[in-house]
Amino acid sequence: GAGVSQSPRYKVAKRGQDVALRCDPISGHVSLFWYQQALGQGPEFLTYFQNEAQLDKSGLPSDRFFAERPEGSVSTLKIQRTQQEDSAVYLCASSGPDGLHEQYFGPGTRLTVT
């Protein structure tokens, strides 16, 4: 398939555990975004990469959140010492150089912190 894929689809973590969420964007897409979507809310921007450069991380809620895209393709969002308020769906989206604002979203990873 040519779409954005994310893994795992579901993750249950105990409070205090570290988690890593993976995003495989559409091949050739230079821009990659992470969003957090709480239940009943719209996606909230977390961070943005252009190729391997993280150009905006203003939406990351705390220094427990860290994202990387070392080779400009696959990206990982890491959350350290998870808290209950981190429970949400984490969405990844990518867009191509000519795609303007046409962001293609993955299915998301549903994180539940117990």
Add this chain to the structure above:
Amino acid sequence: QKEVEQDPGPLSVPEGAIVSLNCTYSNSAFQYFMWYRQYSRKGPELLMYTYSSGNKEDGRFTAQVDKSSKYISLFIRDSQPSDSATYLCAITPGGYQKVTFGTGTKLQVIP
């Protein structure tokens, strides 16, 4: 005040009805306006985007932007049960593509 406001619904209509979904925004710097559809447990998918005031039509969907009132709308004609989903408006200043989403309106089309 949130940058974009959207009535969360839910909105329930009979099949074949015309649906009107709306958002307001606060910052006149926003130049690009999008509507996304999100089915349960799926990621959002882009329906339409526009960057100018006026109407843009695509099949049964019409996006309308009124920059003077900071008001955007999505109309769905001849609504179908398969249109049942959450509809998210989204706005961005343009250039660098940070997008701000509304809370989403949950729509149910009843056969």
